[in-house]
Amino acid sequence: MNRFFRYFVIAAAVVLLGFLAFIYAPVQRTPAQSLLAADYAVPAGTGAYTMRLADCAACHTTEGGKPFAGGRAIISPVGTIYSSNITPDPETGIGRYSLDDFRAALYDGLRPDGTHLYPAMPYENYRKLTEEDIRALYSYFQTEVTAVTASKPLNKLGFPFNQSWGLRAWKWLALGKAGFTASASDADLARGQYLVEGPGHCGACHSPRTALMAQAALSGDDPAFLSGGQIAGWTAPPLRGPKSALHGWSIQDTKLILATARNAHAAINGEMQLVVRDSSQYMTEGDLTAIATYLDHLNQGAAKPAAQVQTATEKLLISADPAMDLGPRLYLDNCAACHFATGRGADEVFPELDGSSLVTAQSPTGLISMILRGGALPSTAARPERLRMPGFAYRLSDDEVATLASFLRQAWTNDTGPVTAAAVAELRKSTSDE
């Protein structure tokens, strides 16, 4: 018994010491992943371009605010986190950051004083950035961005997420290996994989999250990567597998939607519009090809959609039978003029509702929001005109929107669950509060 007690005390002491070390021992910073020549100079123009690839503006610039002055609220399940000022202001920005400090923020989520950044800053993905890209970004933020004085608002978080050791433990469990390794030797595929996994941080929205809110997978080799996620109540659809719309698209279709927010099948709304507006529309032809080729590669093996035949829904809509249910009737009265009885719209003007990942998304928020408020596609360099769809909030009741949305989710080849009037009422209320 005595002996057992002694072991017990020793074991408890070891655990306690380990825990204290875990809380107080300084955190290691990940070193540069490759050694560049001592006189390495960032090639002209690459700083601004790398910033576009990594979309730092998405979170660090508020709507209408000064570039990179931070203060954008990011609502997460654990609380509200505000982005930092990353202009070169020495007091409130990152003007005093050394290159090593900057790398530690992007790789390890660490500030120079050793405090931990919340993973709302996507260092899970930026850990894959090459040293060349880190240098390009560092040079851009130190020399090309105008310094702005703006303090970061305090985050509003609950226990244990407001504890530094909580974040440290989280990182220990969630962070993958630093650096990038390509899965294929083909140059386009390797570049595409790098852009998607690293700077593009596509998985931050398009991959599911674990119970710990970490990205379920960080590399395309894992089938969970890009298998669909949630952002701001919307579904970020799967980009791979039989359930993704992409498996039926050509490489050209995918390039077009990243460059212009529209293609022959779909249109882009919600948070992805900001990705196109601030990031993907600036990508070079070569980088767009690389991403589209890589996504196509992830979809190889998924059966292509069957040849288009006249569906029962189309026959019903064309029959214009007066005894038709309310759902199809509402569609004929309000939507068919643009989206047609086929549900296939018109290439690059009216998106397809048959097979649309927004219509069949697990979360109906995007679909309800489109019907109530309508939408407009961003103006891009290649497609400056903004295509608009009108909102129907003023003429359709909550019941009617729910009936119409439920019809659409089962129409043509779509097959997803119904929408309730309560969900419509909630969204209508939250938009009128804004």
Ligand code: HEC
């Ligand atoms: C998805 C949103 C998001 C994106 C994209 C993003 N950041 Fe951040 N970043 C944040 C948030 C939020 C914080 C503050 C986190 C906190 O309070 O712990 C932050 C903090 C930082 C910090 C720490 C500054 C400090 O001392 O407080 C640096 C440096 C930084 N980001 C640089 C970048 C760079 C460079 C990019 C582009 C390569 C980028 N971020 C892209 C959300 C983002």
Ligand code: HEC
């Ligand atoms: C901030 C979150 C976010 C990030 C980051 C993001 N996406 Fe998206 N993406 C979305 C959402 C939400 C949608 C759904 C938009 C809609 O329903 O209209 C979407 C839609 C798409 C679509 C259309 C898919 C379909 O089925 O219609 C493609 C393609 C796409 N994203 C590719 C990418 C790529 C490639 C990246 C990385 C370079 C990326 N996304 C990064 C949120 C994001």
Ligand code: HEC
């Ligand atoms: C005047 C023409 C017009 C009418 C009428 C119209 N739409 Fe649209 N719709 C558009 C355009 C243009 C877009 C692309 C704009 C966007 O996505 O922001 C669009 C986009 C959509 C999308 C997003 C598709 C995607 O791939 O992201 C949905 C869903 C949708 N409409 C449903 C409806 C429904 C339901 C109705 C009837 C209540 C309707 N539309 C009526 C023109 C129209």
